[in-house]
Amino acid sequence: MIRGLVRAGVSLALLALLAWWLDASALLDRLAGFDPRWALRGVAISLPQVALLAFRWRFTAGRLGLELPFGTAVREYYLALFLNQVLPGGVMGMSRACGGMGAAWGSPPSP
Numbered sequence: 001m002i003r004g005l006v007r008a009g010v011s012l013a014l015l016a017l018l019a020w021w022l023d024a025s026a027l028l029d030r031l032a033g034f035d036p037r038w039a040l041r042g043v044a045i046s047l048p049q050v051a052l053l054a055f056r057w058r059f060t061a062g063r064l065g066l067e068l069p070f071g072t073a074v075r076e077y078y079l080a081l082f083l084n085q086v087l088p089g090g091v092m093g094m095s096r097a098c099g100g101m102g103a104a105w106g107s108p109p110s111p
Contacts, residue, residue, distance in 0.1 A: 055070070
């Protein structure tokens with residue numbers, strides 16, 4: 001509970017720092033003209049894409065003799081996409097996804 005409060009406090013402090021550092025009024029002016037239909041279109045386009053990418057992971061796992069639930073594959077793929085966007089290099093997201101899926105798979109079968 002305390003850990004969650006600390007994380008929320010740090011997040012709010014970082015957002016406040018960014019608002020102070022950036023011109024918050026200019027940002028709010030730009031957001032005032034935001035059309036949410038564009039965001040919905042982006043989500044509508046990305047959902048089938050992520051589902052297909054997760055299916056690819058699931059298919060590959062099946063060919064290796066491993067069982068990967070579709071929900072786990074989707075969750076790990078979204079986490080990997082997020083990490084690739086916020087961390088430099090783009091490697092951490094996929095390595096995290098592989099680690100998460102590896103934990104879901106357990107140990108590989110013996111040949």
